[in-house]
Amino acid sequence: MLRMTLPLERRVIPTGARSCRVAIVGGGFSGASLARQLALGAPWNDRQIIVFEPRAGLGAGLAYDTSDPALRLNVEASRMRAIPGEPEAFARWLEAHGWKDHDPDARVGNGSIYARRSDFARFMAERMQPFLDRGTVQHVRERVEEIERSDAGWCLTGSLGTEIVADIVVIATSHPGPKAPGMIALALNGHPRFITDPSRTEALSSIRPGERVLLLGAGLTAFDIIASLRDRGHDGEILAFSRSGLLPQPQVTGTLAPTGNFVLPAVSSARELLRRVRLAIAEAERSGLPWQSVFDALRQQGQTIWQVLPHAEQARLLRHLRRRFETHRYRMPPQVADLIRQDLREGRLLTRAGRICRVERGPHAISVDLIVKPDGIIERRLFEWVVVATGPDHKAAIGSQPCLVELERQGYVKADDHGLGIACDTESRAIGSDGHVTDGLFVAGPLARGTFGELTGVPEIAAQSERIAAQIIKGADGCRPIVHRS
Numbered sequence: 001m002l003r004m005t006l007p008l009e010r011r012v013i014p015t016g017a018r019s020c021r022v023a024i025v026g027g028g029f030s031g032a033s034l035a036r037q038l039a040l041g042a043p044w045n046d047r048q049i050i051v052f053e054p055r056a057g058l059g060a061g062l063a064y065d066t067s068d069p070a071l072r073l074n075v076e077a078s079r080m081r082a083i084p085g086e087p088e089a090f091a092r093w094l095e096a097h098g099w100k101d102h103d104p105d106a107r108v109g110n111g112s113i114y115a116r117r118s119d120f121a122r123f124m125a126e127r128m129q130p131f132l133d134r135g136t137v138q139h140v141r142e143r144v145e146e147i148e149r150s151d152a153g154w155c156l157t158g159s160l161g162t163e164i165v166a167d168i169v170v171i172a173t174s175h176p177g178p179k180a181p182g183m184i185a186l187a188l189n190g191h192p193r194f195i196t197d198p199s200r201t202e203a204l205s206s207i208r209p210g211e212r213v214l215l216l217g218a219g220l221t222a223f224d225i226i227a228s229l230r231d232r233g234h235d236g237e238i239l240a241f242s243r244s245g246l247l248p249q250p251q252v253t254g255t256l257a258p259t260g261n262f263v264l265p266a267v268s269s270a271r272e273l274l275r276r277v278r279l280a281i282a283e284a285e286r287s288g289l290p291w292q293s294v295f296d297a298l299r300q301q302g303q304t305i306w307q308v309l310p311h312a313e314q315a316r317l318l319r320h321l322r323r324r325f326e327t328h329r330y331r332m333p334p335q336v337a338d339l340i341r342q343d344l345r346e347g348r349l350l351t352r353a354g355r356i357c358r359v360e361r362g363p364h365a366i367s368v369d370l371i372v373k374p375d376g377i378i379e380r381r382l383f384e385w386v387v388v389a390t391g392p393d394h395k396a397a398i399g400s401q402p403c404l405v406e407l408e409r410q411g412y413v414k415a416d417d418h419g420l421g422i423a424c425d426t427e428s429r430a431i432g433s434d435g436h437v438t439d440g441l442f443v444a445g446p447l448a449r450g451t452f453g454e455l456t457g458v459p460e461i462a463a464q465s466e467r468i469a470a471q472i473i474k475g476a477d478g479c480r481p482i483v484h485r486s
């Protein structure tokens with residue numbers, strides 16, 4: 001048993017005699033889901049599934065590790081299909097844990113439940129606990145700083161000194177948080193009212209009720225911040241600023257059947273996909289169905305659509321349609337949609353599109369010049385706070401992690417061609433700089449989006465972790481010999 005109370009002790013856990021040891025780097029939903037699938041899939045010795053995760057719980061990660069009651073899931077509870085084979089598990093858990101009493105606002109319109117994200121974290125933690133208690137899964141509360149390959153296997157070193165040797169490593173670190181646009185970061189670097197990581201607990205707590213806030217970004221991250229601020233009694237002006245001006249669309253309440261077929265015949269270009277989506281929406285509307293049902297079909301078929309598209313068409317899709325797709329695919333829960341509508345109506349929330357051309361620190365406020373689309377008129381505005389709300393920094397998936405930078409340097413991993421994460425094959429095995437699969441190294445969760453396309457939501461990640469687990473278990477008895485890259 002690791003003694004976590006002695007964090008600086010250097011501990012070396014020897015590799016198991018015959019069976020595989022799997023080290024999972026990152027214990028958010030992707031890492032935890034995989035650990036659970038592995039634990040269920042085969043008999044393991046103690047300490048053979050090790051999850052490195054600095055957070056206290058497994059399964060929460062960036063998305064759900066929050067105590068903020070204003071932050072809700074973006075989809076209905078019944079669609080959080082987190083547990084393969086038990087599609088209703090989370091909805092049933094909510095019922096059993098009395099959501100009606102502790103969170104009556106979860107219910108909207110026709111009875112759909114949009115639960116708090118913190119409840120999903122609790123659900124996942126409970127699902128992981130039996131494996132932790134039994135010792136099948138071990139949680140090492142450290143960041144992995146180094147991963148090295150040797151004859152014995154992969155050697156991982158944690159931030160508090162734990163070292164383990166594993167036969168298989170799974171990278172489940174996801175993307176780093178948002179990055180402030182260069183000019184603004186330069187102008188406001190170190191400013192006490194410049195919040196670069198709003199996901200940090202209490203990051204927003206110093207913002208006083210009437211203060212003016214500039215949000216850099218107008219997607220779901222920005223809308224989370226608005227919900228969170230309003231819930232704390234903030235009633236000042238908020239301006240959500242983005243390059244495109246496109247805002248996330250609302251969920252519709254009620255159960256929708258996904259509508260549209262984009263895989264038979266296969267779509268061969270971005271233009272054709274757009275045309276077929278438009279046709280499907282027109283058809284859905286003729287049948288009295290909202291456009292959301294078409295985007296639900298796109299999501300369901302997303303991996304197949306992406307994988308049959310030629311590389312150049314994937315790139316075209318990202319270049320021309322990504323933002324528009326994302327605002328329709330990642331929708332806001334009805335509670336947040338109501339709040340945003342009301343704020344827009346009352347003029348407390350403003351939105352602008354364009355770019356920022358000047359930022360100046362003042363004694364009491366930050367002065368910002370916005371070049372506003374479509375006319376290019378310059379608006380000068382004063383804010384007490386500037387908050388980065390641009391969403392994950394996809395391009396820094398490797399660069400933000402010293403252990404991945406080193407793996408890249410040694411040729412074991414590389415960024416995928418679209419800059420969405422880490423290159424892997426359709427079996428989620430990492431691809432090295434020579435274009436070949438790196439034995440014993442997998443990529444789990446949204447980091448593998450370059451290969452799979454649609455791999456952000458809980459159901460898709462759960463399905464991927466089921467596949468990776470099956471593959472690891474299949475090969476576990478004869479863990480392949482280590483091959484060094486020259």
Ligand SMILES: Cc1cc2nc3c(=O)[nH]c(=O)nc-3n(C[C@H](O)[C@H](O)[C@H](O)COP(=O)(O)OP(=O)(O)OC[C@H]3O[C@@H](n4cnc5c(N)ncnc54)[C@H](O)[C@@H]3O)c2cc1C
Binds near residue numbers: 175
């Ligand atoms: C705000 C938000 C809301 C969302 N809401 C929904 C929703 O309602 N429904 C839905 O289906 N999907 C939703 N998603 C999408 C989806 O659930 C997430 O993308 C998913 O949880 C990703 O999990 P992950 O484990 O890959 O990444 P993360 O949650 O980012 O977890 C990665 C973990 O790795 C750890 N880590 C990082 N580096 C290291 C290291 N070097 N060593 C050890 N550990 C490390 C981090 O501490 C972190 O906990 C949401 C996503 C976000 C960001």
